Amino acid sequence: MRDPNLVVTTPSAYAYPLLVKQLLTNAMSLYGDQQISYRGEMRHTYRDFHARLGRLAGALAALGVRHGSTVAVMDWDSHRYLESYFGVPMMGATLFTVNVRLSPQQILYTLNDAGADVVLVHPDFLPVLAQIHAGLVRPPRLVLMADGQDVPPGPLAFDGEYEAMLAAAPDGYDFPDFDERTKAATFYTTGTTGDPKGVCYSHRDIVLHTLTAATSLCAPREGQRMHREDVYMPITPMFHVMAWGMPYVAIMLGLRMVLPGRYVPAALLALREAEKVTFSHCVPTILQMLLQAAGEGQHDLRGWKMIIGGSALPPVLCEAALARGIDIFAGYGMSETGPIVALAQLPPGYVARSREEEISLRCATGRPVPLASFLVVGPDMREVPHDGKAQGEIVLRAPYLTQSYFGKPSASEDLWADGYLHTQDVAVRSPDGFVRIVDRLKDVIKTGGEWVSSIEIENLVTQVPGVQECAVIGVPDARWGERPMAYVVRHAGVEVDAQQIRAALLEHVVTQQLSKFAVPDSDRIAFVAAIPRTSVGKIDKKLLRERQAG
Template sequence: MTNNIINKTPSAYAYPLLIKNLLANPLRQFPNQEIVYGDFKRQTYREMGERIHRLANGLAGLGVKPGDTVAVMDWDSHRYLECFFAIPMMGAVLHTVNIRLSPEQILYTINHAEDDVILVNTEFLPVLEAIRDRIEPVKKLVLLNDADQPPATSLNIDTEYEALLAASDPNYPFADFSEDTRATTFYTTGTTGLPKGVYFSHRQLVLHTFSVMTALTGSRQGITRNDVYLPITPMFHVHAWGVPYIATVMGVKQIYPGRYVPAHLLRLIQREQVTFSHCVPTILQMLLASPVVNEVDLSRWKVIIGGSALSPTLAQQARARGVDVFTAYGMSETCPILTLAQLKPHMLDWDEERQLDIRCKTGLPVPLVELRVVDEEMNDLPHDGKTPGEVVVRAPWLTQGYLKDPRNSEALWHGGYLHTGDIGVIDEEGYLKITDRLKDVIKTGGEWVSSLELENLILKHPAIEEAAVIGVPDPKWGERPLAVVVRKDGQEVGETDIKALLQDFAAKGIISKYGVPDRVVFVDVLPKTSVGKLDKKVMRAQYTVE
């Protein structure tokens, strides 16, 4: 076979897939569209475009050059959106620092990423003060301040963000460079070992933007130019799932809330008439439990749930408020979105219960994603909705490795597919459903028991607020399930009640009899990771010792 490689005319422009090319059309077409930062600031796309140029010039004045790394420690804000564009558009690398990590972990990520400049919100100055003597080398600091007065700090602040922009030229010559240039770096919050650095190129971010945008705009459960967008996913966490880039390309009105306070979020939804958001289940649960929710009309609100499983119970609560809720799936290493649990057209007439089952699945792969469920020999398993295997993927935006970590990088890509570490099934309609994490699946008496399935069943009890199921060592069966649950305020429920509930499901054939936990532990709060996921490593360590 002869490869017909195209001939390139010497004068032809190759048009590299760079983040700057996401920005040009919306600035021209929607210059007066609004971007709102909580109660602090309202600005237009035109103003955002000018501020992006000023930020790039200001950073260049601080010595930032292509290949350098600029870290950001901020709440979700208009400033963060400006950094999403200006820093990679310069040819520098944006390091979105997970401000919910411990000071020691933050120190590790700053040093490992080799940050050159740190943009830091006033609220996180104490963190830097505690670790400054161990930051290598000393960084230049830019203060992000929402107050009228500068804060008291012993740190050497080089400049303040707004002062930097005000003193900088509104025109920066954003040059072309290779689309494979690294644009962003951030760190996974895995439950074992040190955080791992994942990284993405301009090409990957542009392709992720357009592929996910295609999926979202091709369905009633998606985003349109008439929507009002409020992310409730931290911007340090996988680019807030990449949706701020999509919203900007589309010229959508955007609302950035700052801190996540349920009453404040709900009032923003009401005041700005928000219609599109995404968040983890914990946030949605907090919003629906807030007394303020009774003052807010949520019937026009579309919400993507990611980060952990959407339980049918939580989905039912959201649907009762009129929320169009559905699931997305991905991970830090996948940029992140791989699938969306949108309803197919023929499902729109289904009753609510049948639709709910689809909404809570992991979803259909978005364009350009090749997704398989395989056995240990990488053989494909039947798409029967029953046969579980590991989920492996290929897509043009998957991280190509872990930063400075070739051993774990090879393990991630073993066999030429990215290994998610998730166990799932694919049904006849093509929908993926994650049934567990490889590290969380419980193997008892040689049989797999899904912790996620048990958690969802426990949550059907009206007195239970949250539930986690873990495997603990057992001398006879290898492992046995243990349930750790949180009661709703003022509710009385005991271990016997939870076991009876699960034994009833076992009698109906929904779960196996050996899936009923031997123990149920009641706690006031479940341990969670910095991005709101259940921290089962902590629970396994705690309850294995007992």
């Protein structure tokens, strides 16, 4: 029997499925003359962009791409990548953004696991593709994105060159309607064990994440916000969680977009000045590189709004960015969460009582975005008090979180235990709603009967003059169970030793900001030239543990 409370739908009504193509509706009707540029060398309008989407779909269809096919992309941040973000899923095919920073064997695994039918590849990645090509279970058809480069002869056979294929393709591809739950995008996240896991998002997921992110970013009257006069340049790779979903937000809002290609700090700064970029996002490592490349007063960075994510924003780095005029704030999410579920935007009417307080808020995990059920819970799944002290795991519900890992039902059930997505992030929540991550479950250090936050130690060590970067892990100890081990990178030409770092940390013990058990012993403060990082720029603590154990 039909539920009498359901809304009656007349047969002629349009159901309006939440498809990626709908993100273009307003942009094309109002902002057709808006500009998209690539490295400052290529420019076209939104209207040109839309026409190219149709020709891309036509060219892919000629290669046999159909509803349910998978099209992989290996490229830098380019107009071609942006076209793939829209054109591929709008056909009903799945876009697979290949993490080009993985090892060749991991790239091979992901291409086989995803079942790529076509690979669009930039010349820079041909050596890797040639190396693994023999291992592909079902060799895909290859399209070269020449990017103006001369490509020497090699073992790979191409079905065409991207621009030539678009030029030959017909105009006016008819993008159909289909179920909004159709898979739109796939990418792979690397964990501490096992093979990379495929994260999938439907059209519905992408559209709802776009709307939620835009609502949050456009809500503030001023500061930490995005508006239609902004000039947007991504500095998070387009292969990494769909560049945090931000290109979809920018296109939906009709922003002028600058695509930088490969990330070279000097080139990014030059583009920022020439194109008058006002909004970007990146990981802390990239921000550090930009500030170093900018030098003292050589580049005016005022008016640049920037979200920092991927890993915690160190207060010292936040202070350095603010001093250069960057309106900087943290964002939080994971590959499995769309990714944005919280933003560290200052509250309405906020007046800082101190510089330290403001920096603390900007570096926080943030406050939940609309539609996100964001809980900090104990082992019993009960929410811990919002007192800024009680610790628990962040668990989530939102209408755009990934529903499963591709082909991994057991891992998917672990992810969604008790009906909530488990982040493995340990956090506290304050009465004002701000959440602060204190550590990852696997990174918390148990020493002397106390739980110690590796992130807290890292932040305090980076405040020591002369310290550029720090990573802390727990190492086995016969007496205490575990002890913190700090890996420290010094600023170039600056001397700082283990005793100075210990002395600075012990000062925080006196003020009760830090437990005495959190202070590393002198022989467990190691100075290194660089800290290892994952393919997406996060500190690779797994590798640090392996090296320490080795």
